[in-house]
Amino acid sequence: MDRSRARFRRACAAVVGVLPGPLRRVVAPSLVGFAVVNGFTFAVDLLLLSLLIDGAGLPLGAGVTVAYGTAFALSFVLNRWLNFDAERPVGVQVGRYVAVIAVNYAVIVLGVTHGATALGAPYQLARLGAGLCEAVFMYGAMRWWVFGRASHRRTARTPGS
Structure with a gap:
């Protein structure tokens, strides 16, 4: 494991370590890592979206598509490198990731973003709401599916294990 990955994982584990007991048992270090990586890539998404729509004059659908695709490619690379173990070959992971983002994109990103803007919300706020929904998904x-379950078992032993 390279030093950057080890340092990142130690930092995520340290964050979990300072959480109150009940949260510490529920929150995995990979959730903290996912929040950090995807918080960063979501900021990239919003920045690109604003530049493409307000700066380049692209229509909403095109701007969302380009910004989303860029941010999610970056998310895959960073999550695979820093946060999740690579149990499967990268080709299998990419195939699964593409399927996941296709569903996420059609249902959550476009659906929620367009729905909220149709209701009068500014596109940035609509995209923020969609972002919260997509984070959970x-x-x-x-x-559990793209990078595999076995690498994310809690390292702390529970009674009876």
């Missing part, structure tokens, strides 16, 4: 999909 994407973490579960990446942890």
Whole structure:
């Protein structure tokens, strides 16, 4: 494991270590890592979205698509490198990731973003709401399906294990 990855994982584990007892038992270090990585890539998404729509004059659908695709490619690379173990070959992971983001994109990103803007919300606020919905979906999909379950078992032993 390279030093950057080890340092990142230690920092995530340290955050979990200072949580109150009940949360410490529920929150995995990979959830903290996912929040950090995807918080960063979501900021990239919003920045690109604003530049593409307000700066380049792209229509909402095109701006969302380009910004989303860029941010999610970056998310895959960073999560695979820093946060989740690579149990499967990268080709299998990419295939699964593409399936997950296709569903996420159609249902959550476009659906929620367009729905909220149709109701009068500014596109940035609509995208923020969609981002909250997709965070829950994407973490579960990446942890248990894209990158595999076995690498994310809690290292702390529970009574009887």
